[in-house]
Amino acid sequence: MVVVTSPTLIILSLLLIILLLLSVSATDPPPPLPPPAEPTAVCIVGAGIGGSSLAHFLRLYSSPDHADFRIRIFERNGFVGGRMATVNVSGDIFEAGASILHPKNFYALEYTKLLNLTIKEPSSSSSSSPSLGIWDGKKFVFKTLGFDSDLPFVQKLVSLANSVLTVLRYGFSLLKMESFVQSTVAKFLRYYESRESRPIFESVEEMLKWAGLYNLTTTTLGLKLADIRLSPLLIEELVTVITRINYGQSVAISGLAGAVSLAGADGGLWSIKGGNWQMASGLIDHSNVALHLHEEIESISSIGKYYELNSTNGKSYKCEVAVVATPLDEVSIRFTPLVSIPKRSLQHTHATFVRGLLNPEYFGLDAVSKIPELVGTIEDPDLPFSSISVLKRHDEKDMTYKIFSRKPLDDDVLDTIFSFRAETIRINWGAYPHYNAPEEFAPFILDGRHLYYVNAFENAASTMETSAVSAENIARLILSRFFGQPPFSSSNLESHSDSGTLRADL
Ligand SMILES: Cc1cc2nc3c(=O)[nH]c(=O)nc-3n(C[C@H](O)[C@H](O)[C@H](O)COP(=O)(O)OP(=O)(O)OC[C@H]3O[C@@H](n4cnc5c(N)ncnc54)[C@H](O)[C@@H]3O)c2cc1C
Numbered sequence: 001m002v003v004v005t006s007p008t009l010i011i012l013s014l015l016l017i018i019l020l021l022l023s024v025s026a027t028d029p030p031p032p033l034p035p036p037a038e039p040t041a042v043c044i045v046g047a048g049i050g051g052s053s054l055a056h057f058l059r060l061y062s063s064p065d066h067a068d069f070r071i072r073i074f075e076r077n078g079f080v081g082g083r084m085a086t087v088n089v090s091g092d093i094f095e096a097g098a099s100i101l102h103p104k105n106f107y108a109l110e111y112t113k114l115l116n117l118t119i120k121e122p123s124s125s126s127s128s129s130p131s132l133g134i135w136d137g138k139k140f141v142f143k144t145l146g147f148d149s150d151l152p153f154v155q156k157l158v159s160l161a162n163s164v165l166t167v168l169r170y171g172f173s174l175l176k177m178e179s180f181v182q183s184t185v186a187k188f189l190r191y192y193e194s195r196e197s198r199p200i201f202e203s204v205e206e207m208l209k210w211a212g213l214y215n216l217t218t219t220t221l222g223l224k225l226a227d228i229r230l231s232p233l234l235i236e237e238l239v240t241v242i243t244r245i246n247y248g249q250s251v252a253i254s255g256l257a258g259a260v261s262l263a264g265a266d267g268g269l270w271s272i273k274g275g276n277w278q279m280a281s282g283l284i285d286h287s288n289v290a291l292h293l294h295e296e297i298e299s300i301s302s303i304g305k306y307y308e309l310n311s312t313n314g315k316s317y318k319c320e321v322a323v324v325a326t327p328l329d330e331v332s333i334r335f336t337p338l339v340s341i342p343k344r345s346l347q348h349t350h351a352t353f354v355r356g357l358l359n360p361e362y363f364g365l366d367a368v369s370k371i372p373e374l375v376g377t378i379e380d381p382d383l384p385f386s387s388i389s390v391l392k393r394h395d396e397k398d399m400t401y402k403i404f405s406r407k408p409l410d411d412d413v414l415d416t417i418f419s420f421r422a423e424t425i426r427i428n429w430g431a432y433p434h435y436n437a438p439e440e441f442a443p444f445i446l447d448g449r450h451l452y453y454v455n456a457f458e459n460a461a462s463t464m465e466t467s468a469v470s471a472e473n474i475a476r477l478i479l480s481r482f483f484g485q486p487p488f489s490s491s492n493l494e495s496h497s498d499s500g501t502l503r504a505d506l
Helices: 006-027 049-061 106-114 152-170 173-192 204-211 221-227 232-247 255-263 278-286 411-417 454-459 464-481 499-505
Strands: 040-045 069-074 086-089 092-095 132-135 140-143 289-292 297-303 306-311 316-319 321-324 334-336 346-358 374-377 387-395 398-405 418-433 451-453
Touching: 040 049, 040 306, 040 316, 049 069, 049 278, 049 454, 049 464, 086 346, 086 418, 092 387, 092 398, 106 173, 106 278, 106 464, 132 232, 140 152, 140 232, 152 173, 152 232, 173 204, 173 221, 173 232, 173 255, 173 464, 204 454, 221 232, 221 255, 232 255, 232 374, 232 387, 306 321, 321 454, 321 464, 346 387, 346 411, 411 418, 418 454, 451 454, 451 464, 454 464
Parallel strands: 040 069, 040 321, 069 289, 132 374, 297 334, 321 451
Antiparallel strands: 086 092, 132 140, 297 306, 306 316, 346 398, 346 418, 374 387, 387 398
16 A cells, blocks of 8 residues: 655645646636726716706816716707707798807807807897897887998998997996996906816805805896996996896896896807807717707606616616706706705796888887887886897898797787788797896705706806806816816817917917
8 A cells, every 4th residue: 555645645636626727717618707897977967058068078177097987968859059049930040049159258269169160240130230229118219320331431430420329328337337347257257267276166156256256146237337326327228228138137137147248238249150059069079978869857866876867768877977957947857865956937038030020100110211120128017028139131121030028929919019920930938047136056066976056157147158167167076076086187188278278369
């Protein structure tokens, strides 16, 4: 009998184990690897300028270490753009909602360049120098001259004559108004400062205070303008006409919304040829987004480290970050747990488009040619409309008009204002907040975690550009709070201009 010593036994056993292992690996497939972790998902509700800007800035600012995330945008309509939309009146396309951009709307300018869009100026007139008339229900209390000419000296003369007429009626208060608007615009420009010097804001109040704009949201435009000694006539007439056109409201809106509204009457206004909605569609195409059209989100629930978004189509999506990019005032998204935001109502603006001809008798005139191309109105509850403007002059007896009103205009009313109508289109917009100074702001971060609200900023002012500015800040909040990205790192700033570079270009 052979006696096996214990070291030999150990060596033999080891050899046996190795042989066994080799034979197993030669015949059996390797155990399956765990599935790769799904990339983090950022889900955005709303494909207007707010939602699309957010996707753009998330991609623009994300550093290579944090770039692997999925963006989904949910849009209840079958098209993108939200309140940027066009209307087709007898084959002509016009802006139906947001129509004008300011020359200092730098993000909109950046988008135009990035997306190769074409600038159109100015968007709402049929002639080179449209006339303005202020209607009090009985007479035009003020009128400027209009003249359709390409000759620069004629345009200059008309503009000079109009300046003289305006100063004669409203005096040098106009300069104070101008200076108020310019100083507010200058403060707003701080939001384009480089990201090194600009904080990431966790609340709207903080964002407004940093730029020196918060105090303007605590008082009404009327009080603010009286405070800087604007003439009451200027406030009752010209200023009122402008706030009624731009926000459908009186000078009781907040000082900040009022200043933004007055800036919307500046020179150099522009729009995008073919429709402002193209900014949203271009940004979405450019930002590697999964776009879910016809998908209305009905609930957002916080479940552990995810948000579950459920749509009315019965689908369910899990996202680590959820963003609401639509006003919550008239949509019925259920939140679990509940979120708390101050009550706010939207100002409804009825936009009525008419192809036809105004009735001069309605305005106490004997010829259509005497009706100003832009008719604005003062505050009087009996006046059925806020403004009427000529969008296109087909010929002397056939024009396309846009009318803004606070209530819908029924056929009887329209039949007194127009001598004939070939086509009428009515759109009821939940247009912008009904401003109520002192304004109360909803939080940017709705639940203290990763549920964000872009349209909290609309209580400051509602414009395409302010939505973009708010979205830019929220993109930075997400990248720093969720992804832990340091405030300034980015992989993409060489290939895209950021706002700092953009301003240098302009
Ligand atoms: C008549 C009018 C005139 C205006 N004029 C100007 C102007 O001249 N200049 C200017 O700068 N601004 C103007 N504005 C304001 C401007 O339109 C808005 O401030 C801006 O477009 C808001 O963009 P947003 O993306 O924040 O919201 P929205 O454009 O409202 O986008 C929100 C999107 O979310 C979608 N949505 C809502 N609920 C859900 C849901 N549950 N699930 C999925 N999708 C959902 C909506 O369909 C919409 O597409 C005007 C607005 C109106 C109505």
